[in-house]
Amino acid sequence: MTHPPESGSRRFSRRRVLALLGAGGSVGLAGCGTGSGDVRYGDERSVDLPTTVDTNASNASAASAAAASAQLEGDAYAVQLDALALRDHGMVVRDDYRGAVVQGSIENTGHQRIELVEVRARVYNSDGEQLGRYLDSTDDLAAGSTWSFEIVVLEDPADIASYDVAVLGSLA
Known part of the structure; x- marks a missing residue:
């Protein structure tokens, strides 16, 4: 026809x-996000980490394993979303290959699945200079679900005085 x-x-x-x-x-x-592409980090949090623990800085094998676990590059499509709530976070020193880590949990308080969730941490020395930026990410966080993150930080715990975090995500 x-x-x-x-x-x-x-x-x-x-x-x-x-x-x-x-x-x-x-x-x-x-447009459900809250940012214009700029990442907003939370308030800087001071830390007092133990320096007597054998960390990844003193063992080449452990340092190599930590470097393989650490994520350094974020997703360019991740933006701040109102549906992602940072429930808690803190910095600790593990007595294994991970060394210093920022750990916590994020909840999807929205009504739809979030395809990518990323939490970024910046660490600073006692002079306020940024030592590095690290992250952890997960895929497919269902509505109402909580994800526990652990960010491996490749800095000597003795050098870290504070850190801050930002939570980002992508719907599709």
């Missing part, structure tokens, strides 16, 4: 309208 030319162009217009509506919906969902 053939359609008159105007019918075909009308169909093209309907497809185009539907495509634009779909793109608009995606942009609308992306």
Whole structure:
């Protein structure tokens, strides 16, 4: 069956309208975040870490294992989302290959699954200079679910005076 030319162009217009509506919906969902691309970190938290524990800085094998576990590069599509709530966090020193870690939990308080959740930590020395930025991430955090994170920090615990964290995510 053939359609008159105007019918075909009308169909093209309907497809185009539907495509634009779909793109608009995606942009609308992306707007559920709270940021304009800038990452907002929470208040800086001071730490008093033990320096007598054998950490990854003193053992080449442990340092290599920690470096393999540490995540340094974040996802460029991750933004701050209102549905992600940082429930708790703290810094401890593990007596294994991980050494200094920032641990805590994040809850998806929203009504839809979040495809990517990322928590970033920046660590500082006693002079306030940033020593590094590290992260942990997970995929597919269901609505109402809580995720426990552990960020491996590749700095000597004796050098760390404080840290701060930011929680990011991506819907799709």
